[in-house]
Amino acid sequence: MKIYRYEENPLLTPADVIPFHDGFEVIGAFNAGIAKFNDEVLMLLRVAERPISDDPKIVKAPVYNLETETIDLIELRKDDSQYDFTDPRVVRDITQSTGFAYLTSISYIRIARSKDGRRFTIDDKPFVYPSGCLETLGIEDPRVTQIGDTYYIYYSAVSPVGIGESMVSTKDFVEVTPHGMIFCPDNKDVLIFPEKVNGKYYALHRPTVKSIGSPEIWIAESENLVHWGNHKHLIGLREAAWDCGRIGGGAVPIRTDKGWLELYHGASLEHRYCMGAALMDLNDPTKVIARSDMPILEPEADYEKNGFFGDVVFSCGALVEGDTVKMYYGAADTSMACAELSLQEILDSLTYI
Secondary structure, three states: OOOEEOOOOOOEOHHHOOOOOOOEEEEEEEEEEEEEEOOEEEEEEEEEEEEOOOOOOEEEEEEEEOOOOEEEEEEEEOOOOOEEOOOOOEEEEOOOOOOEEEEOOEEEEEEEEEOOOOOOEEOOOOOEOOOOOOOOOEEEEEEEEEEOOEEEEEEEEEEOOEEEEEEEEEOOOOOOEEEEEEEOOOEEEEEEOOOOEOOEEEEEEEEOOOOOOOOOEEEEEEOOOOOEEEEEEEEOOOOOOOOOOEEEEOOOOEEOOOOEEEEEEEEOOOOOEEEEEEEEOOOOOOOEEEEOOOOOEOOOOHHHHOOOOOOEEEEEEEEEEOOEEEEEEEEOOOEEEEEEEEHHHHHHHOEEO
């Protein structure tokens, strides 16, 4: 399969983003939802900012304070045996059953704009910022579905009670209407189909089970985009394959003559993230009819293999122009990049079930 990575890759890096918070540094500008609005390509960029610590023995954990609407900093000593600092993204409390304590950064959504889809300028201020008790640890990995003249933006809302999926909508990317949490914890990787199928809205989602089961892709239906039900298991892991560790939705499903094409991410047990594809029945998306045996995009470039969390390509948005799929993706949990693939070649690569 021919893959054309843009010469400008990575399109956006942390160095391109001025921190919104004083005393913080941007460590990630990645996993952006993608939209076309007027004559621009918009990246709804996940910006991750980390408080700077002048003491190498202290890690500062940011938490949004609901009362003051500011960020509190919790100072944690690296020599405190209660905490595990081996994962740069999270501080774990080894005395707690869940193991979780704090995140080392806080994320929010910021818009980057481009006329050509390659060169972007970044807004000075956040577009969607943490608010409410279910977002005190940040908001992450937005996706965008356009239905009519309304853009529905949904994202992982992180708090001490778990990670769920919240949604807002806009018609102009200025005024925002909140709709609350549409999938409760623990859940993420939600993707809303861009049109009704047989009178119903559909969405993919990825529950994170903690007892029986694995992190796999489910599908649900709705009458109003807010209340979701009739959940069904859709796509599972495959033993000893590139997607044997965990899977989740990537880009908003694409309507083709062959069916609904979903570009999804899969990780190995070694946490190597690749992108693959699955095809769902056009009139009944609860039926998977074909799937990738091999990845259609995997981490090979230096900016995909090395970064805050290396060996990761993770798409949150794609634009289709004729036979060209422009897949925008997060690289190494650090930056944004784009690769072009042939829609027909993706469909031809699938193995029918």
